[in-house]
Amino acid sequence: MHINEIIQAIYPLPQAAAGLLKEHIMEVSFPKGHILFRQDKIENTLYFIKKGIVRAYARQEDNDITFWFGKEGDPVLSMKSYVERTKGYENVELLEDAELYQLKANELETLYLKDIHIANWGRKLAEKELVKTEERLISRQFKTASERYSELMRYSPHLLQRVQLGHIASYLGITQVSLSRIRAELK
Template identity: 35%
Template structure:
């Protein structure tokens, strides 16, 4: 879980792991639900999930998360306001989760854990900004090619509709692009 954070001390790692609980979620099950305050930071140990919101009875996929990644409904988790997004398991998924209050308490005792959290937030921000640029300045074909290159597991695990939504294109456009590649 903390392999990407070599500066995190053993005491902080052990304290964090002590606060975790494991949850299994079946395919289609929700980790977080729109309209509720997000109370957990998750780490996917097995499986995958997607974040999406619903507008006019249509799911709009915002992001995908795979094994070895942290996820949460970030705006809600930080602001303590109701979430506008859902987080759904795309397959049977096992997550380790920590409660918001527990995490905040650990920050008081382990400053290196607070720094690690900041690094997680920075990565989240970078991903969000890249996604914004990705959808605004790249063609549909280039968006799909980037997904194939940088996140190929998503193509294997997500439905065509979820991928099309994430790439901001219709299923028909995605099908045409896939047929030409």
């Protein structure tokens, strides 16, 4: 996905503001398995996915708990680091070779002071990420695993073809055995 599409999907920017923002964005590539963010570290970079899939997870004893997947067009950032400039709680791993757009948080902060349109764009970015987090929390609290899996099939079928079932099961909050049972029941 091209950076222009990603920027405009977050919040439409006038051409001059979009151009100013793009001056601070560079393309980077990393291999499958690369860790973009590490928990308990302040992350000073935001990414936008041009190509690839990522997962955010936290370690709990000997287990990884996946709580988010990102795909083409999605922003990848540690909200805690972005908003509070404190250590994040998540690891972010590339599940495929990835091409990303990179933006340094301090440069974005400077742009907020220079251009009100970019400041509003940043506000919309944070608001949209908050809504996504709220939707995941509500789904996890009020829907069954079968309902969450059906929702995943309906809204993100590409994940089921591109992500290991172990990560999908973790995201749904169930074991792989339970996921296999749900998949068999829904066929």
